[in-house]
């Protein structure tokens with residue numbers, strides 16, 4: 717999309733754009749409900765410190781400097797970076813903003829030792845699942861899913877879905893091609 721820019725979401729940048737990201741989050745929750753999330757992320761949740769979060773997250777701005785998307789990631793294990801939340805403002809959907817944020821996020825991931833990316837998505841969120849599949853994320857099943865869920869309190873794992881607090885999710889994973897050093 718013309719004029720869209722992507723930039724790091726550091727703790728300092730978050731302070732400047734906090735109202736805008738919470739507004740997008742609320743808007744997406746109003747539109748998509750539990751497909752998107754089981755609750756709106758308020759300011760505290762966006763601000764929550766997680767390993768390497770401020771080196772792995774980014775936002776998108778349109779030509780007017782308005783925030784139109786966010787990608788929140790952190791280092792989950794030594795080998796993996798986890799995406800916690802992704803959103804594109806509904807007025808700007810399907811214009812390449814999600815993909816652009818992913819590309820920047822991936823650049824940041826290269827600075828870590830991670831060999832793969834993970835995320836959790838509501839099993840009914842066909843829109844996001846289509847998006848993630850387009851980015852080459854694959855659904856985890858069987859032992860891989862059980863291993864992923866082993867440190868998630870209260871997760872009940874089936875063959876290829878996971879139930880958390882009564883909601884059904886799938887876990888998706890994307891391997892990273894590590895360049896030979």
Ligand SMILES: CC(C)(COP(=O)(O)OP(=O)(O)OC[C@H]1O[C@@H](n2cnc3c(N)ncnc32)[C@H](O)[C@@H]1OP(=O)(O)O)[C@@H](O)C(=O)NCCC(=O)NCCS
Pocket residue numbers: 744748751752800801802803804805808809810811812813814815816837841842843844846847848850
């Ligand atoms: C999922 C989401 C982040 C995608 O962002 P976006 O900026 O619209 O995505 P892009 O325009 O970069 O799409 C890139 C590709 O993803 C795929 N894609 C995007 N939206 C899709 C949809 N609704 N259905 C199927 N495929 C889709 C397409 O392959 C698309 O490429 P194309 O438009 O050239 O066909 C956005 O729709 C969103 O914010 N959804 C609500 C919030 C949410 O569910 N977040 C994820 C759970 S945390």
